[in-house]
Amino acid sequence: MEQQTVKEQFEQxxxxxxxxxxxxxxxxIEKGLNKLPGVQQATVNLALETARVEYTPSxxxxxxxxxxxxxxxxxAALKQERADxxxxxxxxxxxxxxxxxxxxxxxxxxLWAMVGHFSFTSFLWVPELFMNxxxxxxxxxxxxxxxxxSFYTGAYKALRNGSANMDVLVALGTSAAYFYSVYxxxxxxxxxxYDKPDLYYETSAILITLxxxxxxxxxxxxxxxxxxxxxxxDLQPKMATVLRDGKEVQIPVEQVVSGxxxxxxxxxxxxxxxxxxxGSSFVDESMLTGESLPVQKNAGxxxxxxxxxxxxxxxxxxxKVGKDSALAQIIKVVEExxxxxxxxxxxxxxxxxxxxxxxxxxxxxxxxxxxxxxEPGMFASSLEKAIAVLVIACPCALGLATPTSIxxxxxxxxxxxxxxxxxxxxxxxxxxxxxxLDKTGTITMGRPKLTDVxxxxxxxxxxxxxxxxxxxxxSEHPLAEAIVSGIEDRGISIRAAEQFEVIPxxxxxxxxxxxxxxxxxxxLMMQYGLDTETIExxxxxxxxxxxxxxxxxxxxxLAGIIAVADPIKETSIDAVARLQALGLHVIMMTGxxxxxxxxIASVVGIDQVFAEVLPEGKADKIRELQASGRxxxxxxxxxxxxxxxxAANIGIAMGTGSDVAMETADITLMRGDLTGISxxxxxxRQTMRNIKQNLFWAFCYxxxxxxxxxxxxxxxxxxxxxxAFSSVSVVLNALRLQRVKLQ
Numbered sequence: 001m002e003q004q005t006v007k008e009q010f011e012q013x014x015x016x017x018x019x020x021x022x023x024x025x026x027x028x029i030e031k032g033l034n035k036l037p038g039v040q041q042a043t044v045n046l047a048l049e050t051a052r053v054e055y056t057p058s059x060x061x062x063x064x065x066x067x068x069x070x071x072x073x074x075x076a077a078l079k080q081e082r083a084d085x086x087x088x089x090x091x092x093x094x095x096x097x098x099x100x101x102x103x104x105x106x107x108x109x110x111l112w113a114m115v116g117h118f119s120f121t122s123f124l125w126v127p128e129l130f131m132n133x134x135x136x137x138x139x140x141x142x143x144x145x146x147x148x149x150s151f152y153t154g155a156y157k158a159l160r161n162g163s164a165n166m167d168v169l170v171a172l173g174t175s176a177a178y179f180y181s182v183y184x185x186x187x188x189x190x191x192x193x194y195d196k197p198d199l200y201y202e203t204s205a206i207l208i209t210l211x212x213x214x215x216x217x218x219x220x221x222x223x224x225x226x227x228x229x230x231x232x233x234d235l236q237p238k239m240a241t242v243l244r245d246g247k248e249v250q251i252p253v254e255q256v257v258s259g260x261x262x263x264x265x266x267x268x269x270x271x272x273x274x275x276x277x278x279g280s281s282f283v284d285e286s287m288l289t290g291e292s293l294p295v296q297k298n299a300g301x302x303x304x305x306x307x308x309x310x311x312x313x314x315x316x317x318x319x320k321v322g323k324d325s326a327l328a329q330i331i332k333v334v335e336e337x338x339x340x341x342x343x344x345x346x347x348x349x350x351x352x353x354x355x356x357x358x359x360x361x362x363x364x365x366x367x368x369x370x371x372x373x374x375e376p377g378m379f380a381s382s383l384e385k386a387i388a389v390l391v392i393a394c395p396c397a398l399g400l401a402t403p404t405s406i407x408x409x410x411x412x413x414x415x416x417x418x419x420x421x422x423x424x425x426x427x428x429x430x431x432x433x434x435x436x437l438d439k440t441g442t443i444t445m446g447r448p449k450l451t452d453v454x455x456x457x458x459x460x461x462x463x464x465x466x467x468x469x470x471x472x473x474x475s476e477h478p479l480a481e482a483i484v485s486g487i488e489d490r491g492i493s494i495r496a497a498e499q500f501e502v503i504p505x506x507x508x509x510x511x512x513x514x515x516x517x518x519x520x521x522x523x524l525m526m527q528y529g530l531d532t533e534t535i536e537x538x539x540x541x542x543x544x545x546x547x548x549x550x551x552x553x554x555x556x557x558l559a560g561i562i563a564v565a566d567p568i569k570e571t572s573i574d575a576v577a578r579l580q581a582l583g584l585h586v587i588m589m590t591g592x593x594x595x596x597x598x599x600i601a602s603v604v605g606i607d608q609v610f611a612e613v614l615p616e617g618k619a620d621k622i623r624e625l626q627a628s629g630r631x632x633x634x635x636x637x638x639x640x641x642x643x644x645x646x647a648a649n650i651g652i653a654m655g656t657g658s659d660v661a662m663e664t665a666d667i668t669l670m671r672g673d674l675t676g677i678s679x680x681x682x683x684x685r686q687t688m689r690n691i692k693q694n695l696f697w698a699f700c701y702x703x704x705x706x707x708x709x710x711x712x713x714x715x716x717x718x719x720x721x722x723x724a725f726s727s728v729s730v731v732l733n734a735l736r737l738q739r740v741k742l743q
Contacts, residue, residue, distance in 0.1 A: 002276075003199070006437065006539035008297060009057070009605070010040060010054055010056060010587075011016060011054070011055060011056075011057055011080065012052065012053065012054050012055075013052075013053045013055065013062050013065065014050060014051070014053075014077060014078070015050060015051040015052075015053070015065070015069070015076045015077065015079060016049065016050060016073055016076070016077050016079050017029065017044065017049050017050060017069065017075065017076055018049070018074060018075035018076075019058040019073065019074040019075050019154065020044075020046055020049060020074060020554075021154055021167055024158070024356055025046070025074070025154075025158075026044040026045070026046040027044075028072055028127060028158070028161065029042075029044045029069055029072055029074060030043065030044040030051075030173065030740050031070070032069070032071075032072050033051065033053055033065060033068060033070050034069075035608055035669055036055075036058060036059075036060050036064060036065065036068055036271070036566070037058020037059050038055050038056045038057075038058065038060030039053055039055045039059075039060055039065070040054040040055055040056070041053070041054045042054075043674070044493050045403050046400060046402065046403055048094075048407065049066070049459075050240075050338075051069070051076070051081065053065055054735075056516065057268070062078065066078075069651050071157065071627045072157070072161055073153075073154070073156075073157025073160070073161065074157075075378045080715065081272070085662075089737065092283075093216065096212065096215060096216045097216060097404055097602040099147050099212055099483075099647075100212045100213055100216050100636075101241055102142075102147060102210070103143050103147045103205070103208055103209040103212055104209050104213075104722050106139045106140075106142060106143050106147075106208045107138055107139070107143060107202070107205040107206050107208075107493065108336075109130045109135075109239055110130075110136055110139055110140060110201055110202035110205050110206065111130055111138075111202055111206055113128055113130040113136065113202065116436075129135015129513050130406055133181075133184075133185040133188055133199060134185065136181070136185075136199060136201040136202075137181070137182065137185050137201065139201070139205065139664075140178060140181070140201035140202075140204060141203045143204070143205040143208050143209070144174060144175075144178045144204050144205065144208065146429055146550070147208060147212070148170075148171075148174060148208045149166075149202075149310070150168045151170045151171045151174070152167075152171050153167075153207070154167030154171075155167040155168040155171040160732045163324050166183060167709075169212060169356060169358055169359060169390045169391065169393060169682040170207070170208075170390075170391065171308075171418075172360065172363075172390050173204075173207065173390035173391045173716065174186070174203075174204040174207050174208055174386045174387075175204075175383075175385070176203075176205040176383055176386065176387050176390075176441075177200035177204040177205040177207075177387050177410050177716065178200070178201065180200060180379075180380065180383055181199040181200045181201045184199060185199065185379075186711055190478065199303060200380070200383075200384065200716070203384070203715075203716040204416035207391055207716060212604070213368060215727075230365060236271075236327060237253055237268070237270075237305075237306065238252065238253060239251065239252060239253060240253045240262055240271035240272065241255050241262065241263045241264070241265075241268075241271075241272075242254075242260045242261060242262050242263070242640065243261040243262075243263060243315075245312055248263055248694070253271045254317055254322070254554075256271060256272050256273060256321050257318070257321060258318055258319045258320070258321055259315070259318060260272075261277065261315060261316070261317055261318075262315075262316045262318055263313065263315055263316075264309045264313065264314045264315075264316060265309070265312075266281070266309060266310065266311050266312060266313065267308075267309065267310075268307075268308075268309055268310055269306055269307070269309070270283070270304065270307050270308075270314075271305055272308055272316075272318045272319075272320065272321045272325060273302070273303070273304050273305050273319055273320035273321070273325045273326055274302070274303060274316035274317050274318045274319045274320070275300065275303075275317050275319055275326075275468050276297050276298065276299050276300065276301050276302075276315070276316055276317065277299060277300050277315045277316065277317050277740065278299060278301060278314070278315035279299070279312050279313050279314040279315055280296070280298045280299075280312050280314075280519060281296075281297055281298065281309050281311050281312035281313070281314050282294035282295065282296050282297070282304055282310055282312075283295055283296075283297050284307060284308040285304065285307045288526075289717075293699070294310050297314065302319075303309060303316060303324045303326070303465075305320075305325045305326065305327050305400055306327045313387070320591060352740070355702075356393075359389065359393040359678075359706070359735075360390070361637070362389055362393075362706060362710065363386045363387075363389040363390045364386070365392075366382075366385050366386050366389050366709075366710040367382045367383060367385065367386035368382075368384075370385050370712070371574075372384035374712075375560070376525060382714075384715070384716060385709065385710060385712050386395035387716040387719075388709035388710075388712075388714045388719040389709045389710050389719075390717045391709075391716055391719040392702075392705040392706060392708075392709045392714065392719035392722055393702055393705070393706055393709075396679075398695075400730050400734075401691060401695045401698045401730050401734075402423075402694070402695070402729055403423075403695035404466055404694070404730065404731050404734035405687055405690045405694060405734040405737060406423040406426060406687065407734070408687075408690075408734045408735055408737035409426055409683055409684075409686070409690070409737045410423070410426055410687075410738055411688030411743075412665065412683065412738050413426075413680065413742075414529075415685065416671075416676070416683075416721050416742045417655070417669065417670035417671040417676065417681055418667065418668075418669060418670070418676055418679055418683065418742075419667065419668040419670065419679045420666070420680075421665075421666050421667070421668075421671075422666070425478075425650060425667060426665035426683075426684055426687055427489055427681075427684070427687075427688060428442050428649060428650055428666070429633070429667065429680055429681050430681065430683035430684040430685045430687075430688045431649070432510065432584065432629045432632070432633040432649065432650055432681060432712060433583075433584060433585060433631050433633060434584065434585045434586075434629055434630040434631065434632045434633070434635045434698050435579055435584050435585070435586050435587070435588070435632075436587045436588075436589050436621070436622065436625070436626055436632060436633070436634045436635065436636050437576075437586065437588050437589070437639050437674070438588075438589060438598065438612075438634075438635060438636035438644075439588055439589070439590035439591065439592060439600060440478060440592075441564055441636075441637040441654065442567065442635055442636055442637055442674065443572045443588065443600065443604055443674065444566035444567060444568050444569065444570055444572075444600070445566060445568070446478060446483035446566065446575045447478075447482070447564035447566070447567075448478060448479055448548070448564045448565060449482055449484055449485075449564065449565060449566075450482055450485070450486025450487065450489075450562070450563075450709070451563050451564060451565045452542060452547065452558055452561070452562070452563035453465065453560065453561075453562055453563075454535075454538060454561040454562075455559070455561050456558050456559060456561070457490070457557065457558065457559065458533065459559045459560055460555075461560075462492055463563060464552060464559055464560045465487045465489075465490070465492050465516070466492060466493070466494060466495050466512075466712065466725075467495070467512050467513075467517050467552065467554060467559070467560075467720050468483065468487070468517070468519055468552045468560075469483065469484050469487040469488075469494035470494055470495040470496065470510065470512040470560055471497055471500070471508050471509065471512065471517045471518075471519050471525050472484050472496040472508065472519060473494055473497065473511040474497060474500040474510065475500075475508050476501065478566075479548060479550070479564050479566075480508070480580070482566075483550075483562060483564060484562050486564075490612070495512055495513060497511065497512050497517075498510065498511040498512075499511045499669065501529075502526060503520065504614060505523075505591060505614035506520045506523050506524040506575040507519050507521060507523060507524040507550065508513065508520065515555055516552050516553050516554065516555055517552065517554050518552070518707065519550055519551070519552045519553075519562070520550060520551065521550065521593060522539075524551075525551055525553060528553065528625065529556070529558060530553055530556065530557075530558060532551060532558070534558075535551070535558065535561060538561060542561070543593060543595035543596040543599065544565045544595060544599055545565075545599070546599040546600050546603065547563040547564065547565045547596060548562070548563065548564050548565070548566070549561055549562070549563045549593075549594050549595070549596075550563070550683035552560050568600060568603060568672055569606060571673040571674060571675050572604045572673075572674055573603070573604050573605060574603045574675065575673065575674030575675045575677065575678065576605045576606055576674065576677065578607060578678035579674075579678050579681075580605070581675060581678075582678055582682065584681070585608070585630075586605075586607075586608075587606065587608045587609070587610060587625075588600070588601045588604075588605050588606045588608070588609045588610070589609075589610040589613055589618060589621060589644075590609075590610070590611055590613065591611075591612065591613055592611060592612070593611060593612055593616060594611035595611070595614060596609035596611075597609045597612075598611070600695050607710060609621060613721065618634075618644035618645040618646045619643040619646070621644070622634055622644050622647040622706070626649070631646055631649045631650075632648045632650075633649065633651075633652055633677070633681075634647070634650075634651050634652065634702055635652040635653075635654070635674070635677060636651075636652075636653065636654070637672075639652060641653075645720065647663045650666050650667060651665035651667070652665055652666070652667045652668075652669060652671045652677060652680065653665035653667070653668050653669070654668075654669055655668050655669055655670035655671065655672050667680050677743040678725045683740065683742060683743060686737060686740055687737060689732065690734060692734065693733060694730045694733055694734060697726070697729070697730065697733075698726065700721070701726045704724060
């Protein structure tokens with residue numbers, strides 16, 4: 001009880017953040033939130049411009065967190081609905097676009113004048129007005145002080161809070177060029193020697209224009225990277241037809257409540273999750289599971305919101321609506337995965353956190369070396385080199401390298417019905433070298449059928465099946481359900497049972513009509529002192545045929561054998577081959593007997609089998625593999641697989657399995673077949689490759705760019721262009737993941 005109370009204390013809040021310009025901003029907000037009392041963990045995503053906070057309401061409130069973010073110089077509000085967020089992004093883009101256009105118009109004459117100074121462009125006509133210092137001042141001032149005001153605001157807030165970000169570098173670099181030029185312009189009034197002063201108005205104006213251009217491209221690209229969420233949201237129908245007072249009424253889907261009767265006609269989308277009360281139809285569930293063939297639905301079957309009703313009319317009782325629906329849960333998982341932080345991002349965070357002060361120091365050293373050693377007394381030239389260093393070193397690309405790839409990768413995977421619960425799982429999956437597959441419901445259909453009945457000692461078959469059915473009817477095991485269903489299909493009535501008992505890993509027992517019945521495996525018979533040697537050949541023959549054979553005994557006498565077969569999924573053989581083609585070691589684990597397990601394993605192409613493993617022993621087997629140095633992915637679908645899923649490095653649940661398994665797992669395969677495993681691991685590998693490419697180029701860009709700028713080989717405006725487009729290139733590279741084709 002105490003443990004439950006502690007768990008309930010933690011809540012989660014999601015915020016939309018405005019005003020972030022680079023990784024240093026995200027780091028500062030993250031650190032600030034994590035220092036608040038009551039905050040368990042805060043994660044800020046620069047690419048999504050969001051923050052997710054786990055906290056205790058008794059220690060800190062949402063208002064406290066918003067206040068803290070605002071104190072740090074940024075805007076914050078509780079996360080809005082996706083549609084509103086898209087509208088906000090559109091408004092931001094429109095504002096950025098007009099600022100960019102204004103900046104470009106004002107900067108163009110300055111660029112024209114600058115190009116006209118080069119000897120190789122002597123043929124280019126430059127209007128005399130463009131060379132006038134006062135005209136250049138009039139053009140550069142609005143760009144620097146009005147359009148570029150956001151850089152000063154951001155830099156002031158950062159410095160006020162004892163840190164530095166991209167705004168500091170841009171403000172320092174452009175201000176040095178602009179105010180030096182202003183000084184030289186006014187000097188030209190007082191001294192003939194400054195008649196044609198060295199001016200750098202074009203440097204500051206063009207830098208700001210190029211940075212705005214880069215930011216506009218970046219915002220557009222980031223908008224594209226969250227299209228997976230928007231596509232999922234668009235699947236939900238807007239209206240639903242419900243029965244109210246015996247009449248069909250159309251209402252917004254948000255107004256449907258649990259228990260409502262929803263009518264779905266042919267060709268319409270199903271509005272909510274529910275159970276079919278009347279009607280029969282085929283439903284296209286491809287948006288949810290990726291399965292292309294429509295699934296037949298009859299009374300009693302469950303259907304999911306946003307799937308398409310193909311043929312007949314259906315009457316559905318709503319069971320899950322709004323945020324509880326399957327689609328809403330998928331969107332939530334994808335959003336959380338896109339907003340989470342992969343471990344590899346910590347490297348970039350650490351570097352970007354200390355990067356800006358180091359760059360400022362390098363810029364100062366560059367100025368001093370040029371001014372005192374290389375070109376003594378040449379202030380303007382030395383300043384230009386320092387400005388180039390400041391501008392090219394902005395760590396935007398570094399901050400975007402990981403989150404954009406995580407967003408694109410997890411969004412693309414979701415389109416294939418593969419749900420990663422977080423960035424850390426998307427990263428961790430690429431390290432897996434061993435895949436352990438549960439048998440029932442994972443490799444096999446999980447819908448076993450009664451195949452063979454063998455009676456012993458003159459026992460009447462009907463009496464035997466009545467006794468076995470009475471015992472198994474109380475069991476929740478899938479095999480028990482198959483036995484009971486098979487007996488009922490034969491038209492045999494099942495008797496009542498008393499004192500039912502499950503013996504985990506062995507079988508079941510109960511009193512039927514005053515007689516003591518037991519049904520289970522060889523080990524159960526041994527526990528009761530029964531010798532199975534006389535029926536061993538029959539058991540082996542059934543097991544070698546891939547069937548699960550169970551023995552029934554009454555009053556400590558063997559009564560018969562009953563066999564059940566669980567068909568192998570059509571996709572299992574191909575899925576195992578794909579996993580092995582990826583270089584993965586595949587193992588099958590089951591509670592079934594070794595002979596049956598080995599037969600099924602050999603059919604699907606698996607060499608190693610863990611058989612007769614009790615439910616509590618599955619997690620131990622996973623730990624044994626990990627102790628030998630393996631990175632293990634466990635794949636299962638049942639409640640009994642949950643401990644093993646939790647123990648594995650990566651737990652993968654089949655979307656057709658139990659809620660407990662899906663809750664415990666790190667990855668859920670909505671399609672319910674094994675081919676999704678290889679696709680998930682392939683997506684992880686491609687995403688990690690993409691992240692490493694981004695980080696490599698972001699690091700190289702700064703490592704190579706700073707020395708080139710310090711050596712004087714890079715004009716400030718060129719440094720600005722390189723800095724702006726480095727961020728865009730990182731985002732565009734990440735977006736390539738949205739075109740990945742998974743099998």
